[in-house]
Amino acid sequence: MLNVLKLGHAEFEVKDVDRMAEFYSSVIGLTETGRDGQTVYLSTSVDHHSIVLRGGASTPRLSKLAFQVGPAGERELIEHFEGNGFEAEVRTGSQPSINKVVRTQNPDGVAIELYSEFEPSTHRYSMRGVNPLKLSHVASLTPDVNRIVKYYREVMGFRFSDSMDDFFYFLRCGADHHTINLLSGDYAAVQHFAFELADVSHISRACDALAREKIELLWGPLRHGCGHNMAIYHFDPEGLIIEHCAELDRMSNEGLGYFDPRPYHEDNPQYPKAWNPRAAIAVWGRFPPPELFNTGVSTAARGMTHGD
Numbered sequence: 001m002l003n004v005l006k007l008g009h010a011e012f013e014v015k016d017v018d019r020m021a022e023f024y025s026s027v028i029g030l031t032e033t034g035r036d037g038q039t040v041y042l043s044t045s046v047d048h049h050s051i052v053l054r055g056g057a058s059t060p061r062l063s064k065l066a067f068q069v070g071p072a073g074e075r076e077l078i079e080h081f082e083g084n085g086f087e088a089e090v091r092t093g094s095q096p097s098i099n100k101v102v103r104t105q106n107p108d109g110v111a112i113e114l115y116s117e118f119e120p121s122t123h124r125y126s127m128r129g130v131n132p133l134k135l136s137h138v139a140s141l142t143p144d145v146n147r148i149v150k151y152y153r154e155v156m157g158f159r160f161s162d163s164m165d166d167f168f169y170f171l172r173c174g175a176d177h178h179t180i181n182l183l184s185g186d187y188a189a190v191q192h193f194a195f196e197l198a199d200v201s202h203i204s205r206a207c208d209a210l211a212r213e214k215i216e217l218l219w220g221p222l223r224h225g226c227g228h229n230m231a232i233y234h235f236d237p238e239g240l241i242i243e244h245c246a247e248l249d250r251m252s253n254e255g256l257g258y259f260d261p262r263p264y265h266e267d268n269p270q271y272p273k274a275w276n277p278r279a280a281i282a283v284w285g286r287f288p289p290p291e292l293f294n295t296g297v298s299t300a301a302r303g304m305t306h307g308d
């Protein structure tokens, strides 16, 4: 089975790469670590790039997710994907700091890259803007949620953390409650992506940093039920939805099979389960505004807006 250790970076095709890079650098507080024509690399800390922006698109879209895996030979990785019916190839020198990747594609057409070795970045946190700790998770709309959940669980080796009924799944590859969330939709697209902040005071400082830049919060602060993360949401300049979260549930010990106990948990112990959407969406805080979950979201999932 594939041993995915963490989400390394996400790549987005965007319309105006200069404007977007300026936003992610000055407002979010990422460090620009490289630029090659229309491609800009931005980092939180350890990885050379947490986000890659590629300019020239007519509409912004998620084009790639890259994951660090445990020690594995390229041949072994390729055979794993081919054995599961997916084409895969080795690419060398395609980006800074990661010399060799195995590249494949998920069933929704997003490129997946796996690597086991990389050159860590030497820059420190920017201490600018939101200044997140790391890229936390990526949530995607998908026209066939069962097919893509099966892919991440059986081919990528992710584990089930929680779901809202049968239309919104939260999967983990490490201790964090979710690295990938998959939401039933009319088509495949990124729904939102999230940065991890340290704690509630960091969320508060993020709100202040965003307010200073006149960026309105779309949703939150709130505490989710599913994953129990505190969260705020806002748009980036091209309409991608960014979440900043803290206190996301963690399963430090997979052998125990439940999430590390917290005072706000509903269950004791808090095992992975299928949630009622109303309880899952928020422990406290308002339900999401229509603009967050109405575009491309399936009818069942749209009920989340009203807590049905």
Ligand SMILES: [Fe+2]
Pocket (backbone or CB within 6 Å): 137, 139, 192, 193, 194, 243
């Ligand atoms: Fe999220």
